[in-house]
Amino acid sequence: MSDVHQENDHHESPIKTPKQLIAVVIAAFLVPIIVIVLLVSFVGHGTHEGAGSTQTAEAVNHRIQPVATLEIKDPNAPRVFKTGEQVYKEVCAACHATGAAGAPKHGTPGDWTARIGQGFDGLLKSVMNGKGAMPARAGTSPDDYTDYELARAVVHLADAGGAKFPEPPAPAQAAPAQAAASAPDAQAAAPAAPAAA
Numbered sequence: 001m002s003d004v005h006q007e008n009d010h011h012e013s014p015i016k017t018p019k020q021l022i023a024v025v026i027a028a029f030l031v032p033i034i035v036i037v038l039l040v041s042f043v044g045h046g047t048h049e050g051a052g053s054t055q056t057a058e059a060v061n062h063r064i065q066p067v068a069t070l071e072i073k074d075p076n077a078p079r080v081f082k083t084g085e086q087v088y089k090e091v092c093a094a095c096h097a098t099g100a101a102g103a104p105k106h107g108t109p110g111d112w113t114a115r116i117g118q119g120f121d122g123l124l125k126s127v128m129n130g131k132g133a134m135p136a137r138a139g140t141s142p143d144d145y146t147d148y149e150l151a152r153a154v155v156h157l158a159d160a161g162g163a164k165f166p167e168p169p170a171p172a173q174a175a176p177a178q179a180a181a182s183a184p185d186a187q188a189a190a191p192a193a194p195a196a197a
Helices: 001-009 018-043 057-066 084-096 109-116 119-129 147-160 175-196
Strands: none
Touching: 084 147, 109 119, 109 147, 119 147
């Protein structure tokens, strides 16, 4: 029996009094809470600014601008044609700036040598009808870009590749817009003539 008593003495609990038990229970609750509070204060240390507060007013306005805008154009106003460089940047640069899908790179004479040999008309025909991965009219509609604007883009691209193509001639302004603009003047002049007589 003394062997059993010696075994029990060997496995005694470190908590011997009720005060020690209370201290251990309180510590079991307080220690994790203190650790959590310290972690939160460590992670949250420093100043945090709201989203976008370090951006300039212009950057914020750009970020929150509407996705689409409505632009109303006067149908009688003369059309302002885009330059070849503008059309290149808006339409052609997606492929011609990088050489994607085998497109000749802008400003690389070696890519353009054979193509320039076709002449301006041959290059313009390729743009209008499509060639390789490039769709007809470079994927644009006549409402977005006129034939003249696409021709200016051809000159811009080819000249950057070593050609010396002249700028294509500008189309004449639409006669209906001019006729409509002069018609009210003629009508206003007609009533004034009888009044003067």
